[in-house]
Amino acid sequence: MKLEKLILATITTDASRVQSGQNVFVCNTTEEGDAVAAELEAILDGIAHKLSNDVYIIVKH
Amino acid sequence: MNEYIYPIVFGVIVGTLSRLYMFRTDYRQYPSYPHGMVIHIALGFIASALGTVAVPSIMEQEFTAITFLTLAASQFRDVRNMERTTLQEMDKLELVPRGSSYIEGIAMTFEGRNYLVIFISFVTTLTFLALNFWWSVLVALIAFLIARKYMSGNQLGDISEIKQSKIHFDGAGLYVDDIYIMNIGIPERQKEIMEHGLGFIVKPKNANARSTIANLGQRQAILHDVSIALGVYRDSGNPALVPLIKRDLDDGRIGVFILPQEKDPERAVTVISKVPILENALRMPTESESNQKGRGA
Incomplete structure (x- = not known):
């Protein structure tokens, strides 16, 4: 099976929002979250999408 | 030397010239220069030879000789496959x-143009033999004009209105x-996109x-052509910077982001x-019978 889209990582400043799953990065501040998301976007070759103010997901398209 | 030499030579020359005339290396950079060109000129030469010699073989009542035209058909279908494979590999x-629609369109064009060459050589040689040289020159010219007319299809500007439009962010959207x-x-x-991005709205006319x-x-x-003509602000490993087109479901307008x-x-x-209208994308719902009835009422 070929997956068209895949969540590679989740970045959050509010750990209670992301209950389970692999590759969850919990950050202390929004700025830190932005920076980590930018780094992971480049490393993973995915796109960082913002779900809410606290949660980023990196998705491979 | 026999009476067929001049008509055949003339037919082959006209056919090959018509293939050259049909070449337009433009911004699409295809076929590539010089080797891609050599391949297609050679194939054009073969096509024109096939079209030309069909006429004397009919005149000599060698009707079975016509079967080699079927050979030509399979030969040029291979041309289409060859173009498709090459372009698909390059596309990656x-x-x-x-x-793939664009690629299929290009491949189809390459096949079709060879048949046009066969046709042009055929009618030119036929008029040379049936009438005389000057008539065949005239026929060749007319054939060129017809080829030119059928070579170019519609463009996006013919069927829609294109306007620049503002891009903006609403939250992360x-x-x-x-x-x-x-x-x-x-x-x-987001900052990068606001700085470098452009937005357009393409509104269909019907x-x-x-x-x-x-x-x-x-x-x-559309995205490919714009990126070739104006360059693209993007690199591998930077997937967020991607030109995209999305559609308004209500009225069928498309938003082009480049x-x-x-x-x-x-x-x-x-x-x-x-941007050319791709043959494979062309739709004519108004030609459907159900719509005809609606229009007639």
Whole structure:
């Protein structure tokens, strides 16, 4: 099976929002979250999408 | 030397010239110069020879000789396969790919043009033998004109209106006018997109156009052509910077979001309006019987 889209990582400043799953990065501040998301976007070759103010997901398209 | 030599030579020359005439190496950079050209000139020469010698073989009552035209057909179908395979391989390495509809259209054109060459050589030689040299020159000229007419199809500007439009962010969502394009999370990327991105709205002129521009292959062709003409602000390993087209489901308008290297909205409008309408994308719902009835009432 070929997956068209895949969540590679989740970045959050509010750990209670992301209950389970692999590759969850919990950050202390929004700025830190932005920076980590930018780094992971480049490393993973995915796109960082913002779900809410606290949660980023990196998705491979 | 026999009486067929001059007509055959003339037919082959006219056919090969017509193939050369049909070449236009333009911004699409295809066929590539010089080797891609050599392949197609050689094939054009073969095609014109086939079309030409068909006439004397009929005159000599060698009717079975016509069967070699079927050979020609399979030969040129291979040309189409060859072009398709090459372009598909190349497409994997493009920053903004052509898309398979565009590729199929190009491959089809290459096959079709060879048949046109056969036809032109055939009628030219036929008139040379049946009438005389001057008549065949006239027929060759007419055939050139017909070939020219059928060579170029419609362009996007013929079936739709293209206007520049503002791009803006609503939260993380990127919009062209009121059409949602994609979600861009990182503020830094958003800044880059606002700085380099351009938005356009393509509004279809009628129901046929609406179905045609909805085609994903047609949309990819628009993105590819714009990226070739204006460059593209993107690199591998930077997937967030991607030109995209999304559709307004209510009225069939499409929102074109591009990231050109040279930010020149006027030129971009010109390029978009010159994008060819792909044969594979062309839809004519108004030709359907159910619609005819509705229109007649």
